[in-house]
Amino acid sequence: MNHRTALFQSTFLATILAPAIVLGADVASSPWGPNDEIGRLNMITPESRKAALDNLNPEKTYDLSVEYYIGMPSWQAAGDPHFQMWMTHTPKGTQVDDPMSVGDKMNAHVSYTGSAFSMYAHTGTHIDALNHFGLNGKVWNHFSADEHLGDRGWNRTGVEKLPPIVARGVLLDIPAAKGLDELSPGYRITREDIKYTLTVQGTDIAPGDVVLIRTGRMRHYSDGSRFMTNAPGLGMDAARYLAGDRQALSLGADNLSFEAFPSEDSENYVPVHTYLLAQQGVTIMELVNLEQLAEDKVYEFAFIGTPLKIRGGDAAPLRPIAIPYTSAR
Template structure:
């Protein structure tokens, strides 16, 4: 009886400990998240918002024609995730022996082109186990030359209303703390301060101030960063955006405060809700000029079967 009681106590203690250590978020089951609201065969996810109405809505925001670039330069000062690379080698070609003595130069670029610099994530980029967005199976669609589904070449031009949510400004700082988790209250407070409301199909861009480190202190930039947490991501997903972006490397807070979770917002956005992510944005000029609403324009590279694309988005006002 004593042995039984001791065993029961140990089991109960283990159960309580396990419950206390349960992860703060889990990926919904396939029956809960599939099929997508866009249909069982859908591959576009939030890209379905890209229709003439989105363009016309964005065009209304253009008052001066000023174009502001939101991308960092691809070059030796880039902040890169481990194992990713971007190398440029100049290639001098021969001097053509004609009367005009025409010479030419080229370059060889060795890189992971879909996932460097200011980069746009497609749905093939992230999974839950063997399952993508809309519960498509990776091992049924993977080929050596690219993925048969969700290739970034299918995304096309994105032209929609852009909204800069200045969380750093709302908190009264130039840059949020290294591991600051942006909350729903932060987002709502910043939007209220800026007198803005999110609309379906928006490109929602979050300013953390972390981009101040890009190209200047890359080790710190890549080690950790402030960003949205799971509750904020779930809240944003209910607003039905075309994409979520930020001036940090993963959009979300990293590392996640819950040590059992690895970049869960990537799954919330890409796998569960079919919402694209846009990382490593350059937002300093937008913030300096106090621009919160603009026409957002971006075209991913046509990398057939690719998981993402380096991009050069612009804001037009």
């Protein structure tokens, strides 16, 4: 165990570990009380933020987000709208239309450009709120759709409730540990894959860490069809290891499905999502760009990310960054 991991397993963090959750075939009650809407993010404290931001090397900061553009990978096959962008004002158009009633001379002098865009909430680099998937008509902490979901989204567990995430981050470069550029299509990441990767990298996961999983699928991001087809992803046993045994704060990956398909559970087509969101209160980040971190072999860093505050939303765009640590003191 290195110095920084030991820091995160110090006494102050031990006092805020997520209490045990008893699992069944239903959603879980929050150990943080009946009004809790953010789940495992309750583990973020002033002390944990201070520890995460200690001993940084800001010489290079990593942008972990992807670009949004027409034709980008999205869930169109599931019937969701793709990313669309259109111009609402152009320099020449304003000269013709004079929308601000300032006259031709002013419009010729002041070049006005404006645009609008629309997309499915789970497009590009984003974070899933705890209401994204549930069980039996309820989401995390037994908030029911019948009572809390209206025509304008959820009135409980909306993505706007999520706090800024400031925590120690850990990269798991699964293919690199196996001597591969990327995992094979449909590969299901196991508990043993994670343990082996940690050993190869010489890293560890402490309670309250953000854990980011590289599959290598981001290498094909510019090819929407290839990117979306049969992506590798997390398996249930690996999810139980990260969220249950290691008490991760939040999980993310470089694919758009996070988990691997087909499902391991004949009675649940997204068992990893429902386990993490509805039963563990663990938020999920998808389409996290981990290629530069992996290339530079940066496995531990300060993770900073905050979603757009979309009231009642089940997800929101996220632009996370990673700041490496200096060498251990």
